[in-house]
Amino acid sequence: MQSFYIASDSFLHRLNPLSKVLATLPALLFVALTTEPWTPLTFIVLTVALILGLGRIPVGRFLRLAAPLLLLVLGFLLVYPLVVREELVRNSPLLFELGPLRVYQAGVIFGLATALRIYALLMLSLLFTLTTDASDFIRALVQQWRLPYKIGYGALAAFRFVPMLQSELGVIQAAHRVRGIADGKGLRGTWQQMQRYAVPLLATAIRRAERTALAMDGRAFGAFPERTYYRALRFHRRDYFFIGGFWLASALSVLVLWQMGLLGSLVLLQQV
């Protein structure tokens, strides 16, 4: 399985992972509540510029990740105009008719706004995912936000077992093939396959966890309330600069959209 993280030494990569969470959180909450296409579009442009500029993610690799996501959200644009509630399109001009299906302008705008909103949320998330090593995020949670280190390091230990689980799955599949068990096709086949693989895989994982826990306890893991860290993460000036800058850019974008009358009503205040 491929991680989305792309290793680099850019400004975004050097930031504390928590500063990226704090910076994008207000924008995520706000975009999730918008109903017009312009606000998400603005945030898509802003975030993509940051990912490519400050994150120095190669354009080709970014497009290979972002394009399939765009295809997924386009589904909203195709489906929503057809299943939208009647009240929403009552006074809207009819665009075209396909047998019993009627597509209204308001329905298309609603589909477009939803698709762009989901894409904007994905882009805001990608700013974090592409530039943050998940292990660093857990370390930051333990060091800065006081996540109990036994839980944090439990998760870090689990990360190490991803390749083991993949090879274990290969061994189980090979063992089943040797015994002449064929992989079934269709939904029923997938279900039977899942049943055959789930129990041995979970059983192996749990037994491995017990042995690892013994090894960790043997090295006094969790024996003391305080611990030292080989890799210390802290908030630097650049983190405060990024959080402040992102909040300012977001607020200015919203202000400009509001002044131009393109903001629309938020989902909680919407009268439908």
Added chain:
Amino acid sequence: MGAPKPVVQSRSTWSTRDILVTAMIALTLGLVLAGVSYVYTVARSALGPAIGGAIFGAWFCLPGLLTMYMLRRPGAAFLAQVLVAFVQMPFDPSGWVGAAPYLVNGVLCELPFLVTRYRRYGMGVFVCAGLLVNMLFLALGTLVFGAANLNWAVTAVAAGLALMTGVFIPWLARRLGDALIQRGVLDHVSAAPAPPEAGDNPRAAQPHGKPD
């Protein structure tokens, strides 16, 4: 300066073994769920978020329910969901945003057990947890994905599917749990229930609480 005092383990403290067992359940199912979340994203785009959420919502609480069934202790479902959130993060384009619903799911999974003061582990309590999680996905579909503006037939289908998967996933979690307990994988884990005898009522495997 004296040497630091070691932590004295109380009964409510999670041992390294319990945390690691939970982490491995979370990892194994988390990797499966990373695949499920792709299918969910496609279904959400093709069928709309309300139906997509209703079909796949309860899938995301499978690790929490399985861990709660196997370990039977306060916080087991929440901790499993926290760990799933961590382990699926690198493989999900939504990153920490995708992790947030797991935490909310964890709280919702924990609620029915908390109400019964962690004394009941029957199917009814598990189904309550599954349905609560699906209600959250429906609410999310309504708020974030604009499902409130879809026609009532779509919403009704979504609610029906939410009901079905809300029952199916808890049942699956318990079946998986029974299969693992019967194979003796939890014999050394502190709070593990006794294995059910072959042909026995699975409810016999509940020494800590009354069945529903």
